[in-house]
Amino acid sequence: MTPLLYPLPTRRSRILGGVLGLAVGDALGVPVEFSDREVLKDNPVTGMRGWGVYNQPPGTWSDDTSMALCVLESILEKGWDIQDQGERFVRWLFHGHLTAHGSVFDFGGTTKDALMKIRFGAAAGDAGKTDEASNGNGSLMRILPASVYLSSRSDGELAEALSQASAVTHGHPRSRLACVIHGLVSAELLAEKDPADAVAGAARRLEALRSSRGLAPDLEEEIPAFARALSPDLAELPEGEIQSSGYVLHTLEASLWCLLTSNDYSSCVLKAVNLGRDTDTTGTVAGGLAGLHWGEEAIPREWLEELAREGMIRRMAEGLAEMTENPKKEEIMNEIPRSPFGEPDEVPEERSSV
Numbered sequence: 078m079t080p081l082l083y084p085l086p087t088r089r090s091r092i093l094g095g096v097l098g099l100a101v102g103d104a105l106g107v108p109v110e111f112s113d114r115e116v117l118k119d120n121p122v123t124g125m126r127g128w129g130v131y132n133q134p135p136g137t138w139s140d141d142t143s144m145a146l147c148v149l150e151s152i153l154e155k156g157w158d159i160q161d162q163g164e165r166f167v168r169w170l171f172h173g174h175l176t177a178h179g180s181v182f183d184f185g186g187t188t189k190d191a192l193m194k195i196r197f198g199a200a201a202g203d204a205g206k207t208d209e210a211s212n213g214n215g216s217l218m219r220i221l222p223a224s225v226y227l228s229s230r231s232d233g234e235l236a237e238a239l240s241q242a243s244a245v246t247h248g249h250p251r252s253r254l255a256c257v258i259h260g261l262v263s264a265e266l267l268a269e270k271d272p273a274d275a276v277a278g279a280a281r282r283l284e285a286l287r288s289s290r291g292l293a294p295d296l297e298e299e300i301p302a303f304a305r306a307l308s309p310d311l312a313e314l315p316e317g318e319i320q321s322s323g324y325v326l327h328t329l330e331a332s333l334w335c336l337l338t339s340n341d342y343s344s345c346v347l348k349a350v351n352l353g354r355d356t357d358t359t360g361t362v363a364g365g366l367a368g369l370h371w372g373e374e375a376i377p378r379e380w381l382e383e384l385a386r387e388g389m390i391r392r393m394a395e396g397l398a399e400m401t402e403n404p405k406k407e408e409i410m411n412e413i414p415r416s417p418f419g420e421p422d423e424v425p426e427e428r429s430s431v
């Protein structure tokens with residue numbers, strides 16, 4: 078019997094799905110962050126829960142989405158400008174810019190250190206620590222809008238730009254290469270590839286960059302660390318082999334594994350969250366990639382209805398879709414007014430603990 082064929086999601090649906098999908102994944106994970114996998118096996122997340130670890134209402138997203146929205150807002154207003162991205166992160170951490178409810182309740186140490194430097198005048202381009210221990214998932218979790226924006230550029234330009242974008246907070250080449258690989262996988266998904274083909278395509282494009290000497294030498298040295306993430310066998314690994322800590326490599330592997338082993342957006346993002354530990358960030362990265370593949374229509378309506386500031390996130394995602402659909406995107410970018418999103422930021426409190 079011939080299987081029913083459904084139309085593939087449009088590019089616009091994929092971009093909305095990516096941005097809304099990452100925020101939904103974050104919000105699903107927030108209440109159970111740090112939970113052990115075994116605890117979640119007994120009481121799995123099946124929808125928007127709320128309260129929990131940070132005592133936040135259902136639909137509340139965290140630093141992952143705030144920082145991704147800072148990148149997205151910067152792209153809409155400035156095009157590609159990592160100094161501007163860094164300054165928006167400072168506004169987020171110290172002034173609650175682009176938060177779910179006006180205050181910051183979650184941030185990473187490596188990110189905070191870098192943003193302190195930028196706050197006191199450092200150039201964003203080299204603010205992020207470069208030591209091997211500073212390879213948390215703080216740059217990977219926010220990179221999706223940049224991956225989408227750069228998806229039509231050459232792979233060399235994409236790699237250079239995403240590497241620089243990571244280094245604003247996470248300058249070690251492992252974190253930077255993770256962001257480059259996210260960009261290549263995203264470009265493949267936006268080109269309507271299935272997950273397995275998208276990961277294989279990203280691996281091929283990375284090989285082509287290497288053979289054309291288009292990859293920086295310090296990134297080149299990190300290639301072996303990503304062998305498992307880019308292997309065609311990743312999907313065959315049992316769940317017990319997949320780790321879900323805050324280490325950037327764990328987050329990338331876990332997110333790709335969830336994407337490769339799921340049949341729809343919901344099961345992918347719930348699988349990611351229920352891996353435990355860094356639930357919000359695994360949910361963010363898996364949810365973003367799943368949205369790029371299955372499109373906005375695949376995200377359950379009841380989850381979107383509970384998502385904090387869903388209208389603002391949707392308008393920003395629509396701006397990104399319009400910008401990247403138009404070949405004269407730089408001209409379009411300049412036509413976007415400075416406050417295109419309608420909804421003013423709530424007045425935040427300065428955090429005394431930061």
Ligand SMILES: [Mg+2]
Pocket residue numbers: 139140141183357358
């Ligand atoms: Mg978070």
